[in-house]
Amino acid sequence: MYKVKLRSFEGPFDLLVYLIETAEMSIYDIRISEITSQYLACIREMEEQNIEVAEEFMVLAATLIEIKSRMVIPREDAQGEPVVEDDPRKELVQRILEYKKFKEMAGQLQEAEERQTHVFTKPQEDISEYLENPEEVLRLEMDSLVSGFLLFLRKKKKIEDVRKHYTRVERERSSMEHRIYSILTRVRKNTDETFSFRDLVEDKKDKRDIIVTFTSVLEMAKERVIDLRQRKTYGNIEVKAGENVENDDILKRYSPEEFTEEVLSE
């Protein structure tokens, strides 16, 4: 039983090279039988660990088994004479050597890449502000135009994909009922105080918030829950408790029940 600690392999040759090196075999004289059983053991182990084994691993397994059988059983021709053929391992050796070379080169590239992470450069400067003729800016090569456009399309597709799965949801904005409730709570707490209209507008203070607050205040003034006073045109509106400030019947007409109950319980 071979115990093989699994790491990730880039392909069947990666695994094979790893096994040969671990067994300290010469590539020119691979002990096919030994390597084949190790290779198969690895694949079995991968399957047991539910790692999906790519079909290509099986192809090399088949090749190994074929070579093994050719080395064990001498071939005979029609007359029953043994056929001497090339070492069945030759082609495999060539492929391993070639793969090893490129794996080595990949390692060198990785080192070069690593060194480049310490070098910084500027991207193409935006020189449009120095240019009189705006068409100069468009003096691009065809392929950068194409890649730019493809990038745009890809981005667009991504956004569309996201949109397909999500819809834009906005928090329900506060209604007039909510606003009346909150204004009333403040006014009731302090019936002697004069409030500034501006202070009654809640946090966000966008146009809609101001309008909701304004209509709420007008509604409340109509029912005399509050009194309003504006000293000059466009001036600030002062808000004070009105004669019906404690009258819950009026309030009930405008408020959803839950709010009314809360107000009443205070």
Add this chain to the structure above:
Amino acid sequence: MNNKTVKSAFESMLFTWGDPLPAKEAADVFGIKEEEARGLFLELKEEYEQEGRGIVIREINGAFQYATKEENASYVEKLCTPVKIKRLSQSALEVLAIIAYKQPVTKGEIEAIRGIKCDRVMDGLAAKGLVEAVGRSQAIGRPILYGTTDGFLKHFGFSSLKDLPEIEDIDSVINLEDAAEMDLASSFSDEVTAGNEAAPEDAGQIKLEI
């Protein structure tokens, strides 16, 4: 106009441009030959290196660009944290190595070397602008031939493909026959000659029937 003035102008142009500036374009500005411009850029590059400046000039396939000195990286990173570019995966590096050394090369040839499909890796490399289609092979089906781009040179800091690390005796890798075959064939030919003295002159051949 003397060389000093031209070189000084080149410095200003590199500064303004940012991206690698092709020697050809710089040459056109002065109406000189591209080779001459390249020579001046290389002189300039040499001067920066000799003075140990924090800016170096690097060449990418006949174009020139300012870059920071590698040794100063830690200081630059203290000043600001540049976005770390995601490193390439092991399989991407392998595929890239094969393309770099064997270009122009087809996908089939790459897959034959690695023994595994590489469509997704190739798509990734093409999207990163490291490889591109450079033509079509004359082989059956006229498969696409791939090669590396200037972006590849830039990514790994190579001036040109000649800058790639040497593959020791790359020819013997690709026409392995010699080295490997000699070993194998010699051990085999012993058996052959032992079995059949009649055909010693054929002993070295690959296929031999007795």
